Amino acid sequence: MFEDKVDEIIDQYQSDPSALIQILLAIQREYRWVSKEAIDKVSKKLDVPLNRIHHIVTFYKAFSLIPKGRHEIHVCTGTACHVRGAPRLLDSVQDLIGIKPGETDLDLKFTLETVGCVGCCALGPVMVIDGEYHGKMAPAQSEAVLKNYA
Amino acid sequence: MNEIILQIDGRKVQAKEGMTVLQAAQSIGINIPTLCHHEKLESYGACRICIVEAETGGRTRLIAACVYPVEENMAVRTRSEKVDKTRKVLLEELLAHAPDSVPLQALAQEYGADKDRFEKEPSFCVLCGLCVRYCAEVKKINAIGFSDRGAKREISFIPEIASGNCWDCKECFPLCPTSYLQAAYVLIEALMR
Numbered sequence: 001m002f003e004d005k006v007d008e009i010i011d012q013y014q015s016d017p018s019a020l021i022q023i024l025l026a027i028q029r030e031y032r033w034v035s036k037e038a039i040d041k042v043s044k045k046l047d048v049p050l051n052r053i054h055h056i057v058t059f060y061k062a063f064s065l066i067p068k069g070r071h072e073i074h075v076c077t078g079t080a081c082h083v084r085g086a087p088r089l090l091d092s093v094q095d096l097i098g099i100k101p102g103e104t105d106l107d108l109k110f111t112l113e114t115v116g117c118v119g120c121c122a123l124g125p126v127m128v129i130d131g132e133y134h135g136k137m138a139p140a141q142s143e144a145v146l147k148n149y150a
Numbered sequence: 151m152n153e154i155i156l157q158i159d160g161r162k163v164q165a166k167e168g169m170t171v172l173q174a175a176q177s178i179g180i181n182i183p184t185l186c187h188h189e190k191l192e193s194y195g196a197c198r199i200c201i202v203e204a205e206t207g208g209r210t211r212l213i214a215a216c217v218y219p220v221e222e223n224m225a226v227r228t229r230s231e232k233v234d235k236t237r238k239v240l241l242e243e244l245l246a247h248a249p250d251s252v253p254l255q256a257l258a259q260e261y262g263a264d265k266d267r268f269e270k271e272p273s274f275c276v277l278c279g280l281c282v283r284y285c286a287e288v289k290k291i292n293a294i295g296f297s298d299r300g301a302k303r304e305i306s307f308i309p310e311i312a313s314g315n316c317w318d319c320k321e322c323f324p325l326c327p328t329s330y331l332q333a334a335y336v337l338i339e340a341l342m343r
Contacts, residue, residue: 050292
């Protein structure tokens with residue numbers, strides 16, 4: 001089953017080596033990580049050396065070599081959010097889901113990351129979950145927000 | 151190919167269009183120090199040790215000789231106060247990563263670089279890319295590559311490819327200016343067992 005999907009993605013791009021990053025992104029979206037098997041397969045079918053793919057997947061933060069959780073939480077720690085209390089928000093999120101930034105919990109439910117600035121400082125402190133923005137977050141509110149994600 | 155006439159250290163040089171300043175200098179026996187350059191490989195311009203002063207149209211600036219193509223009426227100075235000072239600082243920065251590298255120490259002596267000027271950050275690799283490029287361009291094996299980026303960038307062997315090819319080749323070993331490559335290989339060898 002795993003194999004089929006990677007093949008399908010590669011076929012969508014006609015095994016075109018210039019679409020390498022697009023293919024890897026599609027794999028990342030599908031599985032929430034880029035596995036060794038997937039890299040091997042892409043390398044063979046696109047005829048791109050392994051070391052190049054390795055360089056690319058370690059270069060861009062969009063790729064992960066370990067499985068990420070179903071929901072990605074980005075807590076903004078930019079200057080404006082920091083001043084507006086991001087550290088306390090981050091602490092409360094960490095306490096609630098039990099992981100530190102950069103980690104994924106054992107059930108693969110959440111992945112926690114900090115980000116520099118998401119560009120809506122007026123809403124600070126901001127927390128982005130799966131692309132959905134939660135502004136003016138008080139640490140006490142975070143539990144209610146996280147409950148919405150299964 | 152058009153002939154281009156330029157000056158290097160006051161000497162007239164005839165060069166072909168598309169040649170680099172480094173090649174033109176070498177053709178008349180002028181030595182420009184290099185670290186990341188290798189005649190069999192595409193120019194890379196990573197180490198910047200080959201930096202020279204080039205004057206064109208009244209403007210003088212610093213260029214990397216190994217990647218910069220020759221221009222008509224260009225006046226190049228391979229040694230000047232500014233060039234020497236730039237190379238000295240570059241060497242000091244490289245030495246913070248690989249203080250015991252033999253080629254770096256030789257250059258450091260020539261340019262008066264102090265290996266202790268900057269705080270030590272012993273990555274031992276100066277990211278010249280010689281091993282990576284030699285494996286890709288000459289051997290076409292691609293057993294070693296870069297990983298990560300910025301300050302965390304490093305060279306890493308791909309175990310699957312390295313296990314089958316590297317033991318009998320090792321042609322990249324003598325290219326490495328710091329011997330870090332050998333260490334990386336021994337490390338990955340231990341992982342492959």
